[in-house]
Amino acid sequence: MPELPEVETVRRGLEPAMAGAWLTNVDQRRPDLRFPFPERFAERLTGRRIDGLRRRAKYLIADLDGADLLVMHLGMSGSFRIEQPGKAGHGAPVLGNRPKNSAHDHVAFDLSTGARIVYNDPRRFGFMQLIPRSDFAAHPLFKNIGLEPLGGALDGAALARLFAGKTAPLKSALLDQSLIAGLGNIYVCESLHRAGLSPLRAAASLARKDGGPSKRAILLARIIREVLEEAVAAGGSSLRDHRRTDGALGYFQHSFRVYGREHQPCAQCGGVVRRITQSGRATFYCGGCQR
DNA sequence: CGCATCCCCTGCCTGC
DNA sequence: TGCAGGCAGGGGATGC
Numbered sequence: 596m597p598e599l600p601e602v603e604t605v606r607r608g609l610e611p612a613m614a615g616a617w618l619t620n621v622d623q624r625r626p627d628l629r630f631p632f633p634e635r636f637a638e639r640l641t642g643r644r645i646d647g648l649r650r651r652a653k654y655l656i657a658d659l660d661g662a663d664l665l666v667m668h669l670g671m672s673g674s675f676r677i678e679q680p681g682k683a684g685h686g687a688p689v690l691g692n693r694p695k696n697s698a699h700d701h702v703a704f705d706l707s708t709g710a711r712i713v714y715n716d717p718r719r720f721g722f723m724q725l726i727p728r729s730d731f732a733a734h735p736l737f738k739n740i741g742l743e744p745l746g747g748a749l750d751g752a753a754l755a756r757l758f759a760g761k762t763a764p765l766k767s768a769l770l771d772q773s774l775i776a777g778l779g780n781i782y783v784c785e786s787l788h789r790a791g792l793s794p795l796r797a798a799a800s801l802a803r804k805d806g807g808p809s810k811r812a813i814l815l816a817r818i819i820r821e822v823l824e825e826a827v828a829a830g831g832s833s834l835r836d837h838r839r840t841d842g843a844l845g846y847f848q849h850s851f852r853v854y855g856r857e858h859q860p861c862a863q864c865g866g867v868v869r870r871i872t873q874s875g876r877a878t879f880y881c882g883g884c885q886r
Numbered sequence: 887c888g889c890a891t892c893c894c895c896t897g898c899c900t901g902c
Numbered sequence: 903t904g905c906a907g908g909c910a911g912g913g914g915a916t917g918c
Contacts, residue, residue, distance in 0.1 A: 598911060601911075629894070629895090629912095629913090629914090653912075668912085669911095669912090670894095670912060671895090671896095671910070671912055671913095672896075672897085672910090672911085696896095696897090699896085716895095717895080717896050717897065718894085718897080718910090719894085719895060720913080721912095761888085762888075763888075763889060767889080767890090772912090779912070780910090780911060780912090781911060782911095832911080834910080834911065873890095874889080875890075875892075877910085
């Protein structure tokens, strides 16, 4: 489900509730999600203070006092909600975001502030890990993660360098988390459309023969940053179940130009939006104005 | 090695 | 109305 803008939206929602609070109780309700929970997961978290909440790629990372990081991934359908005591009855959320099926509430974190953070994930593609802070950079989850597109490192030169020599389709290369971190299917499709670039062209076609950035590379890098910034400002995209932690819907989905719009006219050129499959995933694009 | 395919799981939508 | 099939925002394992 969530790509960089959705995960960042969740981070911004959770951070004020979690930072500085102690974990007074952790309720782990099943042994695994996508992967087994760490041994003694709840026990190891209880009593710890959360110093802050970061994001790297599509991962949320809680800095714990002491030496550990709590790493959380939302998979396709994971979400968090914040419940406050006393304001809406026994444990009910302040604002409406209770999932339809609380059977998929898999973890609850009780905080010293009285708030409760609940993780819900119907498909259970998400996971949580505890890793030593000193292992962060070298950890298997993070050692091969590419550059952060909003961290100032994404420009035409970086794109050209990353994509030089790659025969993979541009769409696939943009989805590769070891090259650029945090892009997913929606924002890749939307960025390519805005840049007028075909998802089918070879990734290497963004690099000049001397390895430098083509004009297309410079344009695409700028557009990716713009699209992500717009989406973060909009609170992400709400298709099925993504919501902000306060229950509000993101609204970037109203800005989609191609994603989910098969057979509809392209607002740019009047062509028809097509849907194809690349690397097993749907690609939406306009054959008229994306070259 | 780089790239494509399959698969994990549940829910929702479509068409019969 | 029920049921089968297809599809979904991610990404790890496998095989060519």
